Amino acid sequence: MEISRTKTPNPRQRNLRKRRGMIEFLYILPFLILVALFSYFPLYGWRYAFHDFVPPTPISSETFVGFKWFASLFSNPVKTADVIRVMRNTLAMSGISLFFSWFPMVFAVFLNEIKSKPYRKFVQTATTLPNFISWVLVFSIAFNVFGSNGAVNAVLKDLGLIDRSISFLKSSDNLWFRMWLWLTWKNAGWAAIMYLAAISAIDEQMIEAAKVDGATRMQIIWHITIPSILPTYFVIVMLNIASFLSNGMEQYYVFQNAFNQDWIEVLDLYVYNIATSGRGNYPLATAISILKSIVSILLLTGANGLSKLIRGESFI
């Protein structure tokens, strides 16, 4: 006998189904509450941005100040300068990432050209490992390798290129680019895996046919491999744009010090710093978070719309 899904159930069956549906909902309810508490309820905390809120004192109608904190970002010259500096760092570092976003793709394309499978596997394992260590560990490694007695300074001294140690971590020269290098050191191998998957999905026959027609390796890469993985690249670029303001704070928090502060402070780190330094300005930090969220949502929907327009497919 076949169980038919389309058969209209009689009222008793329908009631049974309904009851079962409610019970199933009750099973997941505890987890929905967790989601509500940790993801939705904090949004209610946005109200602090509209109050003169100093932590132990609760907010009330007397502490309400409207858009004072939002306005202060533009009317207070010190804060405006801060915001401009922080936005400069954020946009510069996100911009560098976007500009070099092709790197993992090219990395994957040429890795795929290596014929020896064990060697390819080895390279893949070695280059993806850094993705799985935390930023604190990356910083510790940076400290140990690039510190005044670290490997890099020692080798440079042995080669006679320098007399005194260079304090790489304290300098702010090319800081944005160096932060990108660390980010790439950590992520590029991992990001390449997605492209490798896309490459392995390319129809073998197409490549064979090209070979028969006398295509060189570079021609195959240029005319077959790259066009086949461009859709993946496109999605990555869109995601990059959507998170343009969210560099996260961990990398910059661990790498920041008194010498590079002006160049490393991105939006996420700035929010944390103004909330924790001195007396802690919670309302201002919240106000900036709100503005950031609004812009981020706009970027996300914009990028998604663009994706729909160009590829006829959304990514969220």
Added chain:
Amino acid sequence: MSDKAINALAKTHNKQKRKIRRSFGDYVISFITYVVYAIFAFVCLFPFYYIIINSISANNLSEKGKVIFYPMEIHFTNYKNLANIPGLTQAAYISVMRTVIGTTLTVIVAAFLGYMFTRETMWKRKFWYRFVVATMYFNAGVIPWYLTMRLLGLTNNFWGYIFPMIVQPFYIILCKTYCESVPKELQEAGEIDGAGTLRIFFSIMLPVIKPILATIAVFAAVAHWNSFQDTLLLMTDEKLFTLQFQLYQYINKASSLKALVNTNASASSMAAILAQSATATSIRMTVTVVVVLPVMMIYPFFQRFFTKGIMIGAVKG
């Protein structure tokens, strides 16, 4: 001319063509690719190797930056002295506990919700699924989140590490996609036999979706082990600091820890004392090795799980 002959001719023709195409230029490209990727691999692996050899070399040499490519005067005093570093054992305990408890809960919940969201009978299923998945795309900001955690009594509380990370939309999407790929007949058979929703989950689905759960477990464990920001935001009680957080503290105050570590000098000669007494460098390196080693040890074995995870993730949920 027979078909066979034509085929043979075509074959030799192809071979010739291919032979011509493997030109000198191709070999140069191959060679360059091999070398460039060797450099990439070296750059990624050397820092780990460098820290490990330094942690087992004579401390007075590593302090001066003499140990670069191979270990010198190997000793393990640094590891014996780890117990003298204040807070390290406790931090290791916290890190292990949060990783074990947190990963277990995250995986079970991801499996359960992933399965439940495939139950078409569920009341407002689509809505609740979106309710959960939408949280991937917004964030209230650190301060509102912190205030919420404080309100819930989860600051300076071990469970502050666990609860916020239990429901992970991305893992739920992975599980749901995987459950949908399991033939419907399997569940229907269970239903005919009178199994309820939960029974079907535990007896039928859970064993079937094990492969995806392994992938999720590895991801969740690494995320818990590496987590740093939640300690920074939520915890002021040193007893609750994780290894990652303590490592950051140690890096910044390694020189002041020297004295504490060097309490029981048992070395016989002056040279041995110099080689084995802790320095700021030795403390930093050794603790780093301890924190990074678990990830390095499991990584080569679980790499296929990681790879699988990102590939499934690439398929939209």
